[in-house]
């Protein structure tokens with residue numbers, strides 16, 4: 427009887443301690459180096475701090491091409507690339523940039539029912555690939571649109587000249603300018619295998635050049651490209667962490683229709699080790715632990731519409747669900763972005 431009483435008391439004490447600790451954390455949540463209680467350096471916090479409000483990107487297709495498509499570097503493009511898979515419906519290159527922005531803002535106002543600040547996102551193809559005069563006209567047209575606080579300009583590392591960097595620096599004196607480089611992998615063999623048309627050294631030089639012009643930079647990487655093991659991808663965190671970057675975006679490889687990968691997948695599906703949803707979130711947690719905590723993470727996963735995908739992908743799993751699962755996993759394992767990072 428005495429033993430039972432003792433055991434009940436000890437269980438009660440354990441529960442009391444558990445709830446006490448949970449209540450304490452609720453009242454005084456742990457604050458990470460980036461200044462909030464989320465276990466990774468989130469894009470939302472970064473923008474709330476920068477602009478004092480929620481920020482929404484409005485995607486633009488300004489009618490650019492890219493040297494890996496127009497014959498300068500190649501004609502087929504990168505084997506994974508189908509820009510249509512990521513272009514919203516209001517994004518049509520035949521419309522002027524200002525009109526696309528106007529339609530994009532109306533769409534987001536209708537969808538989110540609240541006012542936010544906007545960034546014009548030059549996303550499709552390589553948006554620094556062209557005559558500097560034309561670039562300046564397009565960028566200024568976007569910046570002149572009401573509600574637009576700045577530009578995010580997506581490009582390739584081999585499409586950035588000194589002249590363009592000078593233009594961007596000038597624009598950055600009055601507006602937020604962020605250059606987003608598609609890098610995709612830190613391994614030259616992978617870049618060659620996906621027909622990227624540049625190596626990793628080119629990506630590093632482009633980032634260093636942009637940083638020397640005090641420009642804010644971001645980079646995009648794909649996980650699950652053929653030829654890379656899971657361990658190679660985890661190890662790439664230490665290489666990426668040493669780049670002069672402010673933001674990073676990650677996607678799992680999705681095989682899209684109309685790409686060279688579609689054909690390769692039909693012929694040799696065994697060459698692809700696509701991530702399942704659970705495996706990917708687990709992988710991202712391991713990767714994040716090794717990632718520089720100063721990097722703001724903009725995206726963990728891609729969400730191409732199912733009609734563009736060759737494989738079933740992750741079904742109807744939305745980006746918010748992926749983020750919530752990663753965040754929960756980090757908290758459960760008592761880990762966070764940069765916990766294992768060695769500067």
Ligand code: SF4
Pocket residue numbers: 492493494495502503504507508509550551552582608
């Ligand atoms: S991914 Fe970018 S660089 Fe590669 S083909 Fe597509 S637009 Fe060109």
